[in-house]
Amino acid sequence: xxxxxxxxxxxxxxxxxxxxxxxxxxxxxxxxxVFLYTIGVNPFSAYSNVxxxxxxxxxxxxxxxxxxxxxxxxxxxVALAAKMRLxxxxxxxxxxxxxxAATWVALTFGGSGNSLMLLPLMFLAGVTAGALWxxxxxxxxxxxxxxxxxxxxxxxxxxxSLVDYFLFGSWRDPNSLNFPITALFPxxxxxxxxxxxxxxxxxxxxxxxxxxxxxxxxxxxxxIYVNIVGNNPxxxxxxxxxxxxxxxxxxxxxxxxxxxxGVIELTGVHHRLQQNISLGYxxxxxxVTWLSRAHxxxxxxxxxxxxxxxxxxxxxxxSAGIPVAMIYLFQGIILFSVLGSDVFxxxxxxxxxxx
Amino acid sequence: xxxxxxxWIVIVLVSAVKMGTPILFGTLGGVISERAGVINLGMEGxxxxxxxxxxxxxLYTGSTILAVSAAAFVAGAATFLHALVCISxxxxxxxxxxxxxxxxTGVSGLLGDSLTGKTxxxxxxxxxxxxxxxxxxxxxFFMQDALVYFSYISVAVIWYLLFYTRxxxxxxxxxxxxxxxxxxxxxxxxxxxxxVIIGGMMVGIGGAYFPMVLTSFWVDxxxxxxxxxxxxxxxxAFWHPGKAMFGAYLFGAAxxxxxxxxxxxxxxSPYFLAMFPFILTIIALIIATIRNNKKKIAVxxxxxxxxxFRGEKH
Numbered sequence: 014x015x016x017x018x019x020x021x022x023x024x025x026x027x028x029x030x031x032x033x034x035x036x037x038x039x040x041x042x043x044x045x046x047v048f049l050y051t052i053g054v055n056p057f058s059a060y061s062n063v064x065x066x067x068x069x070x071x072x073x074x075x076x077x078x079x080x081x082x083x084x085x086x087x088x089x090x091v092a093l094a095a096k097m098r099l100x101x102x103x104x105x106x107x108x109x110x111x112x113x114a115a116t117w118v119a120l121t122f123g124g125s126g127n128s129l130m131l132l133p134l135m136f137l138a139g140v141t142a143g144a145l146w147x148x149x150x151x152x153x154x155x156x157x158x159x160x161x162x163x164x165x166x167x168x169x170x171x172x173x174s175l176v177d178y179f180l181f182g183s184w185r186d187p188n189s190l191n192f193p194i195t196a197l198f199p200x201x202x203x204x205x206x207x208x209x210x211x212x213x214x215x216x217x218x219x220x221x222x223x224x225x226x227x228x229x230x231x232x233x234x235x236x237i238y239v240n241i242v243g244n245n246p247x248x249x250x251x252x253x254x255x256x257x258x259x260x261x262x263x264x265x266x267x268x269x270x271x272x273x274x275g276v277i278e279l280t281g282v283h284h285r286l287q288q289n290i291s292l293g294y295x296x297x298x299x300x301v302t303w304l305s306r307a308h309x310x311x312x313x314x315x316x317x318x319x320x321x322x323x324x325x326x327x328x329x330x331x332s333a334g335i336p337v338a339m340i341y342l343f344q345g346i347i348l349f350s351v352l353g354s355d356v357f358x359x360x361x362x363x364x365x366x367x368x
Numbered sequence: 369x370x371x372x373x374x375x376w377i378v379i380v381l382v383s384a385v386k387m388g389t390p391i392l393f394g395t396l397g398g399v400i401s402e403r404a405g406v407i408n409l410g411m412e413g414x415x416x417x418x419x420x421x422x423x424x425x426x427l428y429t430g431s432t433i434l435a436v437s438a439a440a441f442v443a444g445a446a447t448f449l450h451a452l453v454c455i456s457x458x459x460x461x462x463x464x465x466x467x468x469x470x471x472x473t474g475v476s477g478l479l480g481d482s483l484t485g486k487t488x489x490x491x492x493x494x495x496x497x498x499x500x501x502x503x504x505x506x507x508x509f510f511m512q513d514a515l516v517y518f519s520y521i522s523v524a525v526i527w528y529l530l531f532y533t534r535x536x537x538x539x540x541x542x543x544x545x546x547x548x549x550x551x552x553x554x555x556x557x558x559x560x561x562x563x564v565i566i567g568g569m570m571v572g573i574g575g576a577y578f579p580m581v582l583t584s585f586w587v588d589x590x591x592x593x594x595x596x597x598x599x600x601x602x603x604x605a606f607w608h609p610g611k612a613m614f615g616a617y618l619f620g621a622a623x624x625x626x627x628x629x630x631x632x633x634x635x636x637s638p639y640f641l642a643m644f645p646f647i648l649t650i651i652a653l654i655i656a657t658i659r660n661n662k663k664k665i666a667v668x669x670x671x672x673x674x675x676x677f678r679g680e681k682h
Contacts, residue, residue: 048475048478048479051479052478052479100462102466149650153654153657157654157657157658157661158657158661159653159654159657159658160600160603160653160657162409162462163596163599163600163603163649163653164650164653164654166596167593167596167597167600167646167649167650168646168650170592170593170596170643170646171643171646171647174639174640174642174643174646175639175643177639177642178637178639178640181639182637182639296466296470299463299466300470303463335478336477336478336481336588337477338473338474338475338476338477338478338481338588339474339477339478340474341470341471341473341474341477342470342471342474342475342477342478343474344470344474345413345467345468345469345470345471345472345473345474345475346467346471348463348464348466348467348470349449349453349464349467349468349471352453352454352457352459352460352463352464352467353452353453353457353459354457355457355458355459356457356458356459
């Protein structure tokens, strides 16, 4: 008989963890390559094509940073909730609601002369909408422990229908030839660009928010409460923290950040509301969180990595006509692979022959 | 000819059973899996995998039995990944389930891309002798397609298996106290693997119902969130196959009503109507959870979501 079992490692280090995660990602790329091969694409030439396109062109890097911007925000949004053992699977919906509210501001006040206030108002509306969109799941999670995974996720479907309602209804641009898109926003509604590079300042906002959350969690008294509740929900009862209020607050901040991502994508990239402004960025936030183990600074790095998958998917779509679904396939495989690999950081796989 | 109110209601209810059937299969799959202590949040992805597999097989062989079996088999194989990662590799069941949904969405979108626009013949309704002549009930429940009848049988079999057999008792014990099961010599691994994979196969059959009966074609994201409704229904049904049936038809009715209302001239936007089943699911989940909280004995399997390792009690 051959016995296969796990034996606890005597010591585990950060180095082992990182090495194992890298192995898991390489494994995921190989496994993803199998699927590429089944649809008649040589995975190795596809991968090298992606790398050479990204790293030999200026636009490749720019595109990478552009895609990274919403992913940093949805990533930190999910990660913040995860710090309290809460799941925000609804970042996609909050993203859309943020964009939706900002669009309302742009369409309502865009024509008026006061262009200086337009962008701040759009941001305010978007952030508020994102926070409110998670309120119902947050409230019922806090007070009745209603499953936050399912409620936040179902809100995504409602959000997308709501966006459709506006796009196919009163917001549709009469000159759009019946496409479900709004009119282009006035220039005052566009996010400023960073000098010398084709990238909007949303990227910097993303970094700033992550640092803010980092210091908030590490240095503030409030952050200590979050860690207490997250690490030991029962201890929180005795430490005098109002757990219910904290759950609602943290989830609403999480929603607000996802809403912010929506406004940034709207004002920095699309300049009008249309369908599919999020390519599932909210869901990608979950992977970013998992890869970084909810550590804010890890979010920056892993948002970069996931942006690579998105840009890679886009390049494959343009050069070989591979459907965008490829991106979700890769994300699923990567998450599976990294999840499965985690055990090896703590345990060794042992194979023993017995008589 | 004007349809009378009764006729209209019967039409809605007949389609409620059809709309509810994929959700019922999904919920049954979730019930089996969660009774053994493993959450499967990959249902939406599994349904898509099942739907695409059955569509492809039906397209090339014309056989519904082969198509549905293939859907169950491939969905079961995909669920094996979930089982491997969260049972053997001890990872988070929630994250692993989400990975399965992403994987299913991706793989079905990728491989199904070239099949958009093709159609298969829909499954015919079969009148069951005697039963179909019962007034109203007969028309609603016994003039349906073979897969609907299969779902009735599944409910009965799973109900009996879970609550009236030794195997079922063992499965339920895996979800309540796996360490006890282990100490009396039952293999937690084997039971959990079996329950999760059989559950996943049921979800795959639920996915197959879409191209076999409801749509006859394949389109990206065909299941449109019904897998998630099934995830919520497992809780709404208090992990019970009989209540799952009731819940699935309730939601089937909501979806069917939504589609019917779009056809008649009313002043509600179809985009608002599309939200209706999801809003109803959230409300149902909230009510079910509050009711569950009030019960003295918890209905939810006590070890749901927890990995089991022998000899590692903390």
